[in-house]
Amino acid sequence: MTSTSGARAAPDATAGGPVGVVARGLAVRHGSRRSWALTGVDLVVEPGERLLVTGASGSGKSTLLAAVAGLLHDEGTEVTGELTVGGRPPAASRGRLGMLAQDPDSQLVMTRAGDDVAFGLENAGLPPEQIWPRVDEAMAAVGFVHGRDRPTHALSGGEKQRLVLAGALARRPGLLLLDEPTSQLDPGGAALVRDAVARVVADRAATVLVVDHDAAPWLPLVDRVVELVDGGLVEHGTGWRPAPRAAGLRLPAATAGPVLLAADAAGYTYRGTAVPALRPTDAALRAGRVLAVTRPNGTGKSTLALLLAGLRAPTTGRVDAAAGLASGVRRGGTAPHRWRAADLVTRIGTVFQNPEQQFLTGRLRDELALGPLRSGEHAAAARATADGLLERLGLTEFADANPFTLSGGQKRRLSVATALATSPEVLVLDEPTFGQDARTWREVVTLLAEQRAAGRAIAIVTHDADLVDVLADERIRL
Amino acid sequence: MTSLAVGPAPDVALARINPVTQLAAILVVTVVLLSSLDLVTPSIVVAAELCLLPAAGLTSPRAVWSRTWPLLTSAASVGVVNVLLSDDAPPLAGAALALRVVGLALPGVLLVASTDPVLLADALTVHWRVPPRFAYGALAALRLVPLLVVEFESVRLARRTRGVEGGSNPVAQARLFAGTGFALLVGAVRRGSRLATAMDARGFDSGVPRTNARGSSLHARDAVFLAGTVLVCGVAVTASISTGAWQPLFGG
Amino acid sequence: MAEQAVRPSFTDESDASGPTRWRTVDIVVTAVLGVAFGVVFWAWGLLWNATGAAFTAFPPAQAFMYGVWLLPAVVAPLIVRKAGAGLFAEFLAAVVSALLGSAWGAQVLLYGLLQGLAGEAGYAVFRYRRFGWPQALLSAVLAGAMAAVLDLVYWYPLWSAGWKLTYVALVVASTAVVSGIGGRALVRALARTGALSSFASGRSRA
Numbered sequence A: 001m002t003s004t005s006g007a008r009a010a011p012d013a014t015a016g017g018p019v020g021v022v023a024r025g026l027a028v029r030h031g032s033r034r035s036w037a038l039t040g041v042d043l044v045v046e047p048g049e050r051l052l053v054t055g056a057s058g059s060g061k062s063t064l065l066a067a068v069a070g071l072l073h074d075e076g077t078e079v080t081g082e083l084t085v086g087g088r089p090p091a092a093s094r095g096r097l098g099m100l101a102q103d104p105d106s107q108l109v110m111t112r113a114g115d116d117v118a119f120g121l122e123n124a125g126l127p128p129e130q131i132w133p134r135v136d137e138a139m140a141a142v143g144f145v146h147g148r149d150r151p152t153h154a155l156s157g158g159e160k161q162r163l164v165l166a167g168a169l170a171r172r173p174g175l176l177l178l179d180e181p182t183s184q185l186d187p188g189g190a191a192l193v194r195d196a197v198a199r200v201v202a203d204r205a206a207t208v209l210v211v212d213h214d215a216a217p218w219l220p221l222v223d224r225v226v227e228l229v230d231g232g233l234v235e236h237g238t239g240w241r242p243a244p245r246a247a248g249l250r251l252p253a254a255t256a257g258p259v260l261l262a263a264d265a266a267g268y269t270y271r272g273t274a275v276p277a278l279r280p281t282d283a284a285l286r287a288g289r290v291l292a293v294t295r296p297n298g299t300g301k302s303t304l305a306l307l308l309a310g311l312r313a314p315t316t317g318r319v320d321a322a323a324g325l326a327s328g329v330r331r332g333g334t335a336p337h338r339w340r341a342a343d344l345v346t347r348i349g350t351v352f353q354n355p356e357q358q359f360l361t362g363r364l365r366d367e368l369a370l371g372p373l374r375s376g377e378h379a380a381a382a383r384a385t386a387d388g389l390l391e392r393l394g395l396t397e398f399a400d401a402n403p404f405t406l407s408g409g410q411k412r413r414l415s416v417a418t419a420l421a422t423s424p425e426v427l428v429l430d431e432p433t434f435g436q437d438a439r440t441w442r443e444v445v446t447l448l449a450e451q452r453a454a455g456r457a458i459a460i461v462t463h464d465a466d467l468v469d470v471l472a473d474e475r476i477r478l
Numbered sequence B: 001m002t003s004l005a006v007g008p009a010p011d012v013a014l015a016r017i018n019p020v021t022q023l024a025a026i027l028v029v030t031v032v033l034l035s036s037l038d039l040v041t042p043s044i045v046v047a048a049e050l051c052l053l054p055a056a057g058l059t060s061p062r063a064v065w066s067r068t069w070p071l072l073t074s075a076a077s078v079g080v081v082n083v084l085l086s087d088d089a090p091p092l093a094g095a096a097l098a099l100r101v102v103g104l105a106l107p108g109v110l111l112v113a114s115t116d117p118v119l120l121a122d123a124l125t126v127h128w129r130v131p132p133r134f135a136y137g138a139l140a141a142l143r144l145v146p147l148l149v150v151e152f153e154s155v156r157l158a159r160r161t162r163g164v165e166g167g168s169n170p171v172a173q174a175r176l177f178a179g180t181g182f183a184l185l186v187g188a189v190r191r192g193s194r195l196a197t198a199m200d201a202r203g204f205d206s207g208v209p210r211t212n213a214r215g216s217s218l219h220a221r222d223a224v225f226l227a228g229t230v231l232v233c234g235v236a237v238t239a240s241i242s243t244g245a246w247q248p249l250f251g252g
Numbered sequence C: 001m002a003e004q005a006v007r008p009s010f011t012d013e014s015d016a017s018g019p020t021r022w023r024t025v026d027i028v029v030t031a032v033l034g035v036a037f038g039v040v041f042w043a044w045g046l047l048w049n050a051t052g053a054a055f056t057a058f059p060p061a062q063a064f065m066y067g068v069w070l071l072p073a074v075v076a077p078l079i080v081r082k083a084g085a086g087l088f089a090e091f092l093a094a095v096v097s098a099l100l101g102s103a104w105g106a107q108v109l110l111y112g113l114l115q116g117l118a119g120e121a122g123y124a125v126f127r128y129r130r131f132g133w134p135q136a137l138l139s140a141v142l143a144g145a146m147a148a149v150l151d152l153v154y155w156y157p158l159w160s161a162g163w164k165l166t167y168v169a170l171v172v173a174s175t176a177v178v179s180g181i182g183g184r185a186l187v188r189a190l191a192r193t194g195a196l197s198s199f200a201s202g203r204s205r206a
Helices: A061-068 A090-096 A113-123 A128-141 A157-169 A187-201 A216-221 A300-308 A341-347 A364-374 A379-392 A408-420 A438-453 A465-471 B019-034 B040-052 B061-085 B091-114 B117-127 B132-142 B145-161 B170-201 B220-242 C002-006 C024-051 C059-069 C071-080 C085-100 C105-124 C133-154 C161-192
Strands: A021-029 A038-045 A050-054 A078-085 A097-100 A175-179 A207-211 A224-229 A232-236 A259-268 A278-286 A290-294 A316-321 A348-351 A426-430 A457-461 A474-477
Touching: A021 A061, A038 A061, A038 A224, A038 A232, A050 A061, A050 A216, A061 A078, A061 A175, A061 A207, A078 A090, A090 A097, A097 A157, A097 B170, A113 A128, A113 A157, A128 A157, A157 A187, A175 A187, A187 A207, A187 A216, A259 A300, A259 A457, A278 A290, A278 A300, A278 A316, A278 A457, A278 A474, A290 A300, A290 A465, A300 A426, A300 A457, A341 A348, A341 A364, A341 B145, A348 A408, A364 A379, A364 A408, A379 A408, A408 A426, A408 A438, A426 A438, A438 A457, A438 A465, B019 B040, B019 B091, B019 B117, B019 B220, B040 B091, B040 B220, B061 B091, B091 C085, B091 C105, B117 B132, B132 B170, B132 C024, B132 C085, B145 B170, B145 C024, B145 C085, B170 C024, B170 C161, C024 C059, C024 C071, C024 C085, C059 C071, C059 C133, C059 C161, C071 C085, C071 C105, C071 C133, C071 C161, C085 C105, C085 C133, C105 C133, C133 C161
Parallel strands: A050 A207, A050 A224, A097 A175, A175 A207, A290 A457, A290 A474, A348 A426, A426 A457
Antiparallel strands: A021 A038, A021 A078, A224 A232, A259 A278, A259 A316
């Protein structure tokens, strides 16, 4: 009644081994859209082969992955053409699949590392005495250095992804699907994951399909590269290299102005912890300059962003706004964390790493008008500002859409726009290029450069090395 | 406070009692205490529970206080309120009710201090035939609690960046809270959907009967523990009746 | 054959498969919903302690707050449309409340169970086939009544009859408005964000 008998076989049955994927004329359209996400895709993946599927956001990569994983079952989804995995319909082969997706915290199930890896084997009905040796084997295969009892919450992002990979491997899959597994990790974590993947694919016991808009890091690990362009497939030759993101980017120049906001030995220790999240740090934000804050890993840089944005008070040291910036503030003097929110919003604009956390309304237009309204503008003026911004960012057609329904790149543009709507002189951004493909990356960079040229002081907390190279005038390494 | 961000079960004496045994004991105690309103029954039961505190690793007064202060304040409040709003109850009746609250809540404190959610889920699925998909689905969701707590705080700060703040107006505070709560729920539902897909990718819905890698076992000491609980409750009720203080909830 | 090549064999429409057949996504989303509400309750409790400690000592005033605590029981079935969703969500919200340190300790678990059951009755009466305003209101009223009765047994058995009746009335009124009407509105708002796309409740206009 549930999945067909294919899924009932134990993962290490003799029918194991790598499986291939064959697609002929595969076309998919989602119910809510008018255009086809995939148009006539022909693809043959041999068992044991390693393939990279790349392409910009919205090109159909996730749809192709969902189709192969047998996850295309929303009502109204139209599918034509043929797709088989291991010679059978994708749903029948689901038991032989292993998946690694982007967000580790949405994939881990148990509180201890070993238990999580064992999870998939428990589901397969293996007896306990067979489970634990395989758990150890899988954890060693991915290079997970901690033991079985390590709490999962204590792991870094890269380590969590490694663990998820171990969990997938323990089931000895015939096909491994990797859906942008490093896009939410810092460079160290991403390297950990790629290293783990390289280790496990060496013996070709499974076919590997990697989907990622960022092709360059995966090239050494794969045999073939295909790219999805507007729903159609293009095969690249062995010498192909993607164009670097910053190629040909021309940004407006800017001149430095006075310091608008300064941190003076500002540090922060969370209540109840002994180790400071941020050691006393100096930082000065000048008009017309971009300050980049980097750190190998850890939360220190986000904490600095919170202090600069006036969202938390430093536990040591101080953060001061220049007299010009602080003029007209009703309460709090030059300390932004004491300002009222309505005053803060017109002076310091903040963009969080997760744009959804800053969404308040049910419509784009309202979202953009909210800041101006809150800071005292009249309704008509606020609406005009909102419409102007919508056009500037190419989001006019979504004016009445719910912000949560936008794509990742659009949400990012929206959150930057809402920060700009009140014309603050200082901008603080936390990982603004997170998860962006080449095109939206360039848009964000251009937008920020324009703000800089307009005389704003910008602080960017990031681990994106390209962004720092292209945009940073000054740099702090924590 | 985030006892949920927990690793292995603490190495305390009470941890050797299976969680389902403790749950059964809690059930017994609850029935006995709920059905009586006098002072004697809860006194005896609470005294017995206090003896178990060291077995749960709660030896320092500080540790005990940090885990029990909420229930102590509410117990006090119950005692006071009942006396105030009743027709003719003496203060001692208030004390009896307060003690009853403590007696009902303390076993829960003991349980939390001596086990962890994974062991509890294992015990429930192995011994009480709780459907594993629900037990482990719940466990996966519980794992997200510390993350959700952090996210709540982030969303609250994010509101400040948009110019929205509660200030001193309670209505504004309530609206701000509702908005923050909503954003949290949206994120949680999305995360849940992704988690479900990931669990299915590891065979969660394959229909194959699940095994348990850790197992859960019952021993003689579990029977002893349960018998001991029943005995203590029996003694409490007997003492209460024989001293004439017995006052059942319904009737009498 | 081409169609079958991609369409999986398990059913996808959550109401087509009936209210007792739980998919993984039904289980996990209900669980996460319950847990998220538990976190919201904890934060709500903190807010309460900060603004009105005096309030917490005067239970009839607390009756107004009740609607919030019962949201999981009413909202979960509206979203996943499965039998037992309200019970599951409400119970988990109680578990999280207890673990995060609510002022009521572990007896919230019993509350969660019984309130959840009472809320379920509101949907069971309609055989889990309808999930609209009347169902939400009935569920809210029943859950509220159960909560009030539990309070009277557990905490306030010595109150005079007059106070007891007032209390029940206040609690039921509060839950009808906040959990019933508010809960239904909450689900509609969630559907508009697109978060409910895996469920029939996210697609229908009902």
